[in-house]
Amino acid sequence: MNVILISLITLGVVGAVSAIILFFVAKKFHVYEDPRIDQVEQALPGANCGGCGFPGCRGFADACVKADTLDGLLCPVGGNETMQKVAGILGKSAVEAVPTVAVVRCAGTCEHRPRMNEYDGVKHCFIAHNLYSGETGCSFGCLGLGDCEVACEFDAIHVNPVTKLPEVDEDKCTSCGACVKACPKLLIELRKKGPKSRRIYVACRNEDKGHITRKSCEVGCIGCGKCLKVCPHDAITITNNLAFIDDSKCKLCRKCVEVCPTNAIVELNFPPRKPKVETAEAPKEPVNA
Amino acid sequence: MKTFRMGGIHPKENKFSAGKKIRTAEIPKQVAIPLSHYVGSPSESVVKKGDMVKVGQMIGKANGFISANVHSSVSGKVNKIDVQLDASGYKRPAVFIDVEGDEWIETIDRSTDIKRECNLSKEEIIKKIQDAGIVGLGGATFPAHVKLSPPPGKKAEILIINAVECESYLTCDHQLMLEKGEEILVGVTIIMKALGVSKAVVGIENNKKDAIEHLTELAKSFTGIEVMPLKVRYPQGGEKQLIDAVIRRQVPSGRIPIEVGAVVQNVGTTYAIYEAVQKNKPMFERILTVTGKDAPNPGNYLVRLGVYLQNVVDQAGGVPAGTGKIVGGGPMMGRSLMNLSVPMAKGSAGVLFMKDEESVRKPIKNCIRCAKCVSVCPMGLEPYLLMTQSERNMWPEMEGNRVMDCIECGSCSYTCPSNRPLLDYIRFGKTTVGGIIRSRK
Numbered sequence: 001m002n003v004i005l006i007s008l009i010t011l012g013v014v015g016a017v018s019a020i021i022l023f024f025v026a027k028k029f030h031v032y033e034d035p036r037i038d039q040v041e042q043a044l045p046g047a048n049c050g051g052c053g054f055p056g057c058r059g060f061a062d063a064c065v066k067a068d069t070l071d072g073l074l075c076p077v078g079g080n081e082t083m084q085k086v087a088g089i090l091g092k093s094a095v096e097a098v099p100t101v102a103v104v105r106c107a108g109t110c111e112h113r114p115r116m117n118e119y120d121g122v123k124h125c126f127i128a129h130n131l132y133s134g135e136t137g138c139s140f141g142c143l144g145l146g147d148c149e150v151a152c153e154f155d156a157i158h159v160n161p162v163t164k165l166p167e168v169d170e171d172k173c174t175s176c177g178a179c180v181k182a183c184p185k186l187l188i189e190l191r192k193k194g195p196k197s198r199r200i201y202v203a204c205r206n207e208d209k210g211h212i213t214r215k216s217c218e219v220g221c222i223g224c225g226k227c228l229k230v231c232p233h234d235a236i237t238i239t240n241n242l243a244f245i246d247d248s249k250c251k252l253c254r255k256c257v258e259v260c261p262t263n264a265i266v267e268l269n270f271p272p273r274k275p276k277v278e279t280a281e282a283p284k285e286p287v288n289a
Numbered sequence: 290m291k292t293f294r295m296g297g298i299h300p301k302e303n304k305f306s307a308g309k310k311i312r313t314a315e316i317p318k319q320v321a322i323p324l325s326h327y328v329g330s331p332s333e334s335v336v337k338k339g340d341m342v343k344v345g346q347m348i349g350k351a352n353g354f355i356s357a358n359v360h361s362s363v364s365g366k367v368n369k370i371d372v373q374l375d376a377s378g379y380k381r382p383a384v385f386i387d388v389e390g391d392e393w394i395e396t397i398d399r400s401t402d403i404k405r406e407c408n409l410s411k412e413e414i415i416k417k418i419q420d421a422g423i424v425g426l427g428g429a430t431f432p433a434h435v436k437l438s439p440p441p442g443k444k445a446e447i448l449i450i451n452a453v454e455c456e457s458y459l460t461c462d463h464q465l466m467l468e469k470g471e472e473i474l475v476g477v478t479i480i481m482k483a484l485g486v487s488k489a490v491v492g493i494e495n496n497k498k499d500a501i502e503h504l505t506e507l508a509k510s511f512t513g514i515e516v517m518p519l520k521v522r523y524p525q526g527g528e529k530q531l532i533d534a535v536i537r538r539q540v541p542s543g544r545i546p547i548e549v550g551a552v553v554q555n556v557g558t559t560y561a562i563y564e565a566v567q568k569n570k571p572m573f574e575r576i577l578t579v580t581g582k583d584a585p586n587p588g589n590y591l592v593r594l595g596v597y598l599q600n601v602v603d604q605a606g607g608v609p610a611g612t613g614k615i616v617g618g619g620p621m622m623g624r625s626l627m628n629l630s631v632p633m634a635k636g637s638a639g640v641l642f643m644k645d646e647e648s649v650r651k652p653i654k655n656c657i658r659c660a661k662c663v664s665v666c667p668m669g670l671e672p673y674l675l676m677t678q679s680e681r682n683m684w685p686e687m688e689g690n691r692v693m694d695c696i697e698c699g700s701c702s703y704t705c706p707s708n709r710p711l712l713d714y715i716r717f718g719k720t721t722v723g724g725i726i727r728s729r730k
Contacts (some may be wrong), residue, residue, distance in 0.1 A: 117627060120650045122713045130720055131713075132627060133378025208380075 036089055037061045043085040044075055049153050051076040051176025061086075070094045077154075077174035099193040100175040102157065102168050106142040106187045107203035107266060109163035112218040113138060129184035137216030140205040142166065142187055151182035170197055192247040196269060200245060200252055203266040207240040214262075221264040227256035290495060292520035293530040294537075296667040298700045299522055300621065302496055306460045306580045306587035311468055314577075314590040314601050318388055320363050321373045321632040322348065322595035325381040326430050329355035334384055340367045344393040345571050348384050351422070357432045357635075358422035362573035362593035365389040375634075376617045378627040386595070398568040403471050407479050407566060414483040414566055421565035423572050426557035427451055427526060428622060430636040433558055437483050439547045446550035448481055448489040449535050450559055452504075453519060455494060455526040456619025459639045461576040462556050464589045466493070466500040469560055470507050476563030477514055484552055490535050491516045491556070494525060523621060524698035528553045530667050542694050572635060577601060581642030583609035592633050598640055599629035613648030616641040621699045654707035662701035662711055668694045672701035672711040679718035684725055687718045693726070695719055 040061035047057070052075050054060040064073055064086055074097045075082050087094035113136045119128055125147035133139030144164035148157050156172035157179050159165065166179075170193075180188045187205055202221055206213045210222030223241030235249035236256060245256070245265070257265045325331035332349030336342060342361040349359030365388040373383035393399060409417070419434035439445055450473075454462040466473060477489050491508070493501050495518045505516045519525060519534055529540045531553055538549040546553055554562075557575065564570040573594050580587040585606030592601055598617075602608060608615070608629075616623040617631070618638055625648075626640075662672035670691060678687045692715060701711040 122710045124713075124717065127713045127717045130716060131377065131624065133374075139374075139378050139380065 034065050037065050039089050040064050040086050043078075043089060044082060045077045047077050047153065047174070047176075049077060049174070049176040049178060051174065051178065065090060076100070076176050079174075100190040101170055101173050101193045101197075101199075102175060102177075102179055102188050103191050103199065103201050103203075104142065104148075104166050104168065104188055105201065105203050105205050106140075106165060106185075107219045107264065108136065108138060108141045108217045109165055109219075111163075113141060113216065113220075119143075125182075126184045138206055138208075138213070138220065140185060140187075140207060141217065141220075142185065147182045147184070148179035148188060151178040153178060194247075194252065194269075198252055198270055199247075199268045200250060200254065200257060201247070201266055202243045202245055202264055204242065204264045207242050209241055213241070219263050222262055224261060226259040226261065227265060230255045230259050290518060290520045291534050292522045293525060293533040293667060295533070295669050296665045296700060297522040297524065297530070298665050298703055300457050300703065302521070303457045303580075303582070304460050304463070304496070305458070305582070305584065306578050306589055307463060307497075308467075308499075309460070309464065309588040311464050311576055311589045311591050314592045314596065314604055316363055316388055316391065316593060317596055317600045319368065319385060320388065320593065320595035321383040321385050321597070322359060322362060323373065323375065323381055323383045323632055323634050324349045324359055325375075326357060326424065326635070328429060328431055329353060329357070331382055332356055332359045334370050334382070336367050336370075336384065338367055338369055341365070342367060342386060344391065345397050345573060346394055347422075347571070349422075351419075351432075355432060355435060357424050357430075358420060358571070359384075359594075360422055360571040360573045361386060362595050363388045364392040373632060374627065374630070376624060376626050376631045383595070383632060396569045398570070403475065404567040405475050407475075407482065409482075409566065411483055411485065414479060417566050417569075418483070418562055421561070421571040423558060423561050423565055424635050425555055426561065426575060426635065426638070427555035428618065428636055428638060430634075433554065433562065436552055436554065437480065439484075439552070443547045444550065445484045445486050445547060445552045446488070447536060447552075448477065448484055448486050449531055449551055449553045450477055450489060450491040450556055451526055451528075451531055451553050452491050452493045452497075452500070452556035453525045453531065454497070455521070455523045456621055456623075456638075457523075458580045458641050459578045459619045460580070461578045461589050461638055463497050463500055465557060465560055465576055466497070467503060470500075470503050472563045473556055473560050474504070474507055474511050474514060475567065476559035476561075478511060479562055479566050480552075480554055480559065481513065486552075487513050489514045492519050492525075492531055492535050493517070494519050494521045496521050524667055524696065524700065527667060527696050527698060529696070542691055575633075575635065575637070577633065577637055578639040578641075579605040580639060581609065581612070582644055582647075583611065584642050585609055592637075594635065595632045597629065598626070598631050598633060598637075601633070602629055602640060609642055611645050612642045613645035614643040616643060621703065622697070650710070651708040653709055656707055656709060659706060661704045661706065665700040665704045667698060667700065668696060670695060672715060673709075675718060676709065676711045676714040679714040682721075684718070684722050688722050688726070692719050692722050 041058050044057040052060045070092050083094040115135045119135050123145045125143045125145045128143050134143050142165050146159045148166050149159055154172050154174050156169045157166050160167050175190050204221035206220045213220040213222050221243050227243055228236045233249050233251050235246045237244050257267045330352045333352045335350050336348045343364045346361045347358055348361045351358050365386050368385040368387045370384050372380035375381045415434050415437050423433040424430040481489050501518050508514045508516050532551045540546050561572050577590050577592045615626045617626045675692055695715055699712050
């Protein structure tokens with residue numbers, strides 16, 4: 001009986017003293033954390049993809065709370081809806097961000113871009129890129145080994161086994177930018193999703209002179225400048241024999257698509273064109289933007 | 290017999306072109322002389338379209354410390370300065386020259402007499418080597434004058450001439466030693482003078498007995514030069530491995546050979562230095578081995594820079610039937626060529642035809658933890674671990690495991706019973722970690 005009593009008292013005293021010490025230590029070294037960080041983190045999708053440029057969702061939440069305005073802070077996965085929620089919690093206003101999506105700037109399928117040799121090394125774009133320029137004559141084009149596919153956490157990009165080109169699933173793509181970083185050929189770009197997902201872009205990165213590009217790929221940009229001349233909005237620039245469409249200036253008139261001799265300019269999700277007789281008038285009517 | 294102490298393998302030697310006399314390759318109608326080098330920044334072109342150039346005239350000026358001058362290898366008219374696909378399919382700047390005749394600049398001494406005396410001072414020798422655009426011919430094409438100017442506070446004690454030619458198939462250095470033995474030894478004395486050392490060792494692997502005998506005989510009339518036979522072992526031609534084999538000193542991780550008092554030069558480089566210093570001949574030609582199991586006419590060719598490999602291969606009997614892969618360089622370190630329209634560069638040592646069945650990779654199996662890769666690694670690394678870390682993008686761990694020490698010799702991939710692409714992944718990691726280290730500075 002005595003033994004039990006002694007042990008109970010000893011343990012009780014030790015516990016009580018420890019509790020007092022812990023209580024004062026906790027008071028002394030208390031770190032104030034804004035409770036809103038937790039709230040913001042709750043509102044975020046929790047993908048921890050790093051697409052916002054911060055280490056995980058909590059890092060982003062922390063940055064949102066600390067920032068004076070929400071300018072430049074965007075959760076690409078959650079998009080506007082999430083940012084509105086975050087803005088609501090913090091009592092700040094979120095700038096309406098234009099949704100973007102990843103596009104692959106290479107259209108050189110097996111049929112357009114003949115294979116000149118066979119790569120039997122490691123199926124890893126970066127390793128192949130380090131070794132040599134690729135199976136085709138185009139040293140700028142897609143290697144098709146799927147580094148982007150591995151990098152994507154949202155199952156949104158897949159290499160098509162027939163064309164050997166990656167294809168982006170628009171519904172799943174959150175434009176986190178993981179594939180952009182993974183591509184050693186810098187082929188993937190985040191572009192404005194566009195109204196009704198309509199987009200026009202140059203699906204080529206080949207900076208060779210026209211005749212060299214022509215030899216290696218049927219659909220490569222040869223830098224002829226036809227699109228530059230026809231564009232009424234000054235959205236197109238040509239540097240190093242390669243056209244680029246600025247998505248902030250492009251009004252989706254599709255004139256450049258028509259004049260491109262190699263079909264290097266790609267239009268996505270547009271309704272089928274009207275028969276040829278009417279095309280002369282078609283550009284006059286405003287595009288349903 | 291000495292060899293290096295850590296790791297190493299002994300692949301089949303297959304030296305089919307051994308003992309074949311060096312033949313001078315014909316000069317084609319047009320050449321494309323590359324302005325870029327394997328390391329360092331590309332040279333700046335100093336000629337323009339339409340200029341007439343002579344053999345040996347400077348056409349590219351070194352751009353920066355780690356860079357070398359480029360000289361015309363033919364006489365004729367500059368057609369254009371444009372890009373040219375290199376062996377890996379990427380575009381590099383090159384000077385295209387239409388060949389007209391074969392007129393050399395007057396300063397080059399074209400006589401075949403051997404000039405043994407060199408009365409130039411240290412600085413003059415190094416200046417001449419630098420002006421002649423000499424780079425290491427062992428493969429890395431590191432400018433020779435950089436190695437001969439040790440950083441302040443460091444003193445060279447011994448010169449080691451790399452004549453091991455440990456790569457299978459290649460015989461260009463071997464044949465050069467047989468035919469130009471005395472010139473090479475004069476070259477050694479010149480480098481010794483430039484470095485201020487009194488001792489030089491020529492390390493030759495024991496499978497070149499005729500070259501060892503020949504050079505030992507010749508070395509008797511030179512002071513301070515020793516010819517050392519070495520046990521056949523790959524990668525003995527690696528700088529750090531050769532130093533270990535010859536003088537039993539290990540270069541610390543991340544350091545250069547001068548830290549242990551050694552300077553290594555390739556035997557081909559030594560010959561080029563002889564020609565540059567004694568004959569005023571800049572580097573515009575080198576010896577190329579064309580070989581392969583089915584090669585119709587394996588041999589060693591003296592080829593001018595910028596000549597398309599296709600031209601040389603045509604003279605050597607063309608590409609044999611059933612060739613699956615053509616490798617530029619040796620089978621271990623060489624890289625397969627995209628096509629044969631690649632101009633000869635300073636670092637090209639060989640063209641190797643691999644048969645179809647030799648050229649395909651076998652299916653990758655799981656690692657069985659046999660640690661063969663660990664035991665063959667000449668740098669004492671753990672290739673299996675580095676590969677796994679590279680697959681998982683564990684860059685800080687890879688740096689801790691000294692991935693930057695890897696000399697990319699390929700012994701690990703060669704020996705792996707599961708055919709794992711160890712070197713591919715390690716090279717991937719090495720590139721990435723190298724980038725991370727550079728970005729810290």
